[in-house]
Amino acid sequence: MIELIDISKKFNAHTVNETTVFSDFNFTVEKGQFISVIGSNGSGKTTLLNITAGSILPDVGKVLLNGKDITTQPEFIRARRFGRVFQDPSKGVASNMTIMENLSLADNKGKMFGLTRGVSKKKFQEYQDMVASIGLGLEDKMHVKMGALSGGQRQSVSLLMATMTPIDILLLDEHTAALDPKTAEVVMQLTNKIIKEKNLTALMVTHNLRYALEYGNRIVMMHQGHVILDKKDKEKEKLVVDDVLNLFNNISIEVGN
Amino acid sequence: MSLFFNTTVSGIQLGLCYAIVAFGMYIAYSILDFPDLSTDGTFPLGGVIGTILLYRAGVHPIIALMGGFVAGSVFGALTGILHVKFKISKLLSGIIVMTALLSITLALTTLLTQTEYTVSNYSYIAHGINGLFNKGVNKTNPYLVIVILLALVIVIKILLDLFFKSKAGMMLIATGNNETLITSLGKDVGFYKILGLSIANGLVGFAGALYAQMTMNYDNTSGTGKVVLALASVIIGLAIFSKAKFVKPTTAVIVGALIYALALNYFTLVDKNGTYLKLMNAVAFALILIINNLVKKQRIKKKKISPKTPTNIDDQVMNILSLPDKQETIEDVPVTEEAQS
Ligand SMILES: Nc1ncnc2c1ncn2[C@@H]1O[C@H](COP(=O)(O)OP(=O)(O)OP(=O)(O)O)[C@@H](O)[C@H]1O
Ligand SMILES: [Mg+2]
Numbered sequence: 001m002i003e004l005i006d007i008s009k010k011f012n013a014h015t016v017n018e019t020t021v022f023s024d025f026n027f028t029v030e031k032g033q034f035i036s037v038i039g040s041n042g043s044g045k046t047t048l049l050n051i052t053a054g055s056i057l058p059d060v061g062k063v064l065l066n067g068k069d070i071t072t073q074p075e076f077i078r079a080r081r082f083g084r085v086f087q088d089p090s091k092g093v094a095s096n097m098t099i100m101e102n103l104s105l106a107d108n109k110g111k112m113f114g115l116t117r118g119v120s121k122k123k124f125q126e127y128q129d130m131v132a133s134i135g136l137g138l139e140d141k142m143h144v145k146m147g148a149l150s151g152g153q154r155q156s157v158s159l160l161m162a163t164m165t166p167i168d169i170l171l172l173d174e175h176t177a178a179l180d181p182k183t184a185e186v187v188m189q190l191t192n193k194i195i196k197e198k199n200l201t202a203l204m205v206t207h208n209l210r211y212a213l214e215y216g217n218r219i220v221m222m223h224q225g226h227v228i229l230d231k232k233d234k235e236k237e238k239l240v241v242d243d244v245l246n247l248f249n250n251i252s253i254e255v256g257n
Numbered sequence: 258m259s260l261f262f263n264t265t266v267s268g269i270q271l272g273l274c275y276a277i278v279a280f281g282m283y284i285a286y287s288i289l290d291f292p293d294l295s296t297d298g299t300f301p302l303g304g305v306i307g308t309i310l311l312y313r314a315g316v317h318p319i320i321a322l323m324g325g326f327v328a329g330s331v332f333g334a335l336t337g338i339l340h341v342k343f344k345i346s347k348l349l350s351g352i353i354v355m356t357a358l359l360s361i362t363l364a365l366t367t368l369l370t371q372t373e374y375t376v377s378n379y380s381y382i383a384h385g386i387n388g389l390f391n392k393g394v395n396k397t398n399p400y401l402v403i404v405i406l407l408a409l410v411i412v413i414k415i416l417l418d419l420f421f422k423s424k425a426g427m428m429l430i431a432t433g434n435n436e437t438l439i440t441s442l443g444k445d446v447g448f449y450k451i452l453g454l455s456i457a458n459g460l461v462g463f464a465g466a467l468y469a470q471m472t473m474n475y476d477n478t479s480g481t482g483k484v485v486l487a488l489a490s491v492i493i494g495l496a497i498f499s500k501a502k503f504v505k506p507t508t509a510v511i512v513g514a515l516i517y518a519l520a521l522n523y524f525t526l527v528d529k530n531g532t533y534l535k536l537m538n539a540v541a542f543a544l545i546l547i548i549n550n551l552v553k554k555q556r557i558k559k560k561k562i563s564p565k566t567p568t569n570i571d572d573q574v575m576n577i578l579s580l581p582d583k584q585e586t587i588e589d590v591p592v593t594e595e596a597q598s
Contacts, residue, residue: 074445075440076439076440076443076444076445076446077443079440079441079442079443080443083441084441086437090435091435091437091438092437092438092441093435093438094430094431094434094435094438095434095435096430096434097427097430097431097434101427104427105424105427105428105431105438105442106442108424108442109441109442109443110443112424113424113425113427113428113442113444114423114424114425115420115423115424115425116423116424117422117423117424118422118423118424118426118427119422119427161441162441
């Protein structure tokens with residue numbers, strides 16, 4: 001369980017560019033929830049993920065992981081129990097290394113990176129099977145450099161890498177946004193499959209309303225640093241695109257854009 | 258002819274010694290994208306430490322080289338710490354350490370003279386210091402020198418290749434490629450940068466100690482121009498073998514160092530007093546960078562006109578409120594593309 005308690009966050013404080021993203025923001029992610037987060041540009045979705053992951057510190061407030069205060073714990077330490085996939089497909093992988101090498105690194109997450117061999121031949125079959133399960137034909141490209149793959153292929157491998165070792169939460173920030181619609185669909189289904197199979201807790205930011213409604217068991221809409229819609233389970237299932245779209249439009253009219 | 262031949266032999270000797278400096282620069286520049294100026298300081302540092310160990314501690318010449326490695330790695334780590342922990346820019350961190358080492362190496366020569374006086378040169382032969390390549394005043398045969406140097410270079414190359422295949426080595430390579438990934442894997446990016454610079458300057462210190470033994474003389478100014486020389490070697494070597502995937506970068510770097518050292522050495526045939534050697538070094542380096550940039554531009558141009566993936570309109574309609582398709586940018590091309598591909 002992750003709790004964000006009374007979080008306040010300003011950027012460029014005391015300057016003309018001061019932006020208040022959150023003031024007294026509270027948010028709880030229960031274990032086993034798969035949350036889709038939607039909301040207008042600049043509403044604070046990425047900032048929410050960054051504060052959770054420790055990429056940025058809140059000005060005020062606490063972040064708790066299973067009751068333990070991790071607010072000031074360095075990002076790389078909490079990353080050992082977090083999985084994260086970014087919008088930019090090149091951020092999740094080492095592009096100058098092969099699929100095999102990337103998976104080997106990810107498999108070792110949380111352990112020592114010492115002087116033993118980085119790539120174990122024994123694991124080849126296991127990794128190849130994992131990659132084959134994506135269904136993009138990557139199983140024949142185990143020794144191809146990641147940089148030579150398409151964005152969708154890289155994003156799929158990123159997903160495998162982020163979820164290879166046990167994690168407390170998977171953070172996804174518009175991880176399908178840089179992909180063409182068909183590939184986005186493939187990656188989204190893969191995401192859903194992995195989350196279900198491994199029983200993961202996940203926080204997924206998306207601009208795709210259909211994904212937000214179709215996948216996950218909780219939906220959250222954000223606006224100007226506030227949660228303006230939060231439905232889970234049965235209630236979420238009753239929601240249709242039009243409901244959400246209307247709410248979205250109302251906000252847009254309110255703020256005049 | 259004989260002069261030309263001798264120049265070739267000494268050029269190969271220098272090239273092999275500089276190959277080890279170039280290994281260091283390969284780690285700093287190609288892997289970590291850190292053009293490390295401390296190299297100019299850690300080279301003579303290795304030289305003076307190695308000479309002190311030989312002369313005052315009477316250690317085996319190989320141990321003296323290791324001593325050069327340790328000394329270099331300490332100051333390499335310092336460069337890394339200045340950059341990582343104190344957020345000083347890459348170039349300035351290098352300049353600070355290099356400048357400090359100008360004094361430190363000079364001060365260390367008092368351990369050679371055992372007086373309060375410093376010296377800028379200290380001859381192995383005049384002081385009866387036994388390096389790898391001389392027993393007292395007897396110099397080793399120049400071909401044997403090449404064999405010994407080659408053996409050292411090959412051992413280091415193999416060790417480096419093994420290291421790059423280890424978990425720690427792969428993390429170092431990944432650090433230069435994608436820092437976010439290192440963080441995601443639960444490791445501190447700064448640690449790997451400091452580690453990389455430490456190993457890089459360790460190699461430079463090792464080469465500096467080797468250079469002193471090879472020339473049978475410790476020269477306090479021997480570091481000048483080593484950054485440029487090492488960068489040039491790395492860039493030439495990697496450029497020559499950019500299409501040959503089976504050639505390991507470490508091999509390419511050795512070839513680059515040999516070519517560059519030989520070219521500079523031949524230049525001394527014309528420039529007998531060595532007055533213009535550093536100028537030549539600078540001009541050659543500038544030309545290498547200019548040519549390399551032109552080649553890179555050509556390559557990027559080719560990439561840009563490659564066809565984009567066609568998207569299906571029906572699919573787009575399905576995607577309510579989805580963001581406009583973001584085409585992949587060429588940003589993925591690593592900053593140091595010239596040195597990597
Ligand atoms: N590093 C930063 N420096 C200054 N301002 C920032 C920074 N990061 C975010 N902001 C500002 O904070 C606000 C919230 O940004 P955030 O990235 O969280 O929005 P978002 O909901 O993810 O938007 P989008 O849908 O566009 O990704 C925006 O006004 C943004 O300009
Ligand atoms: Mg965002």
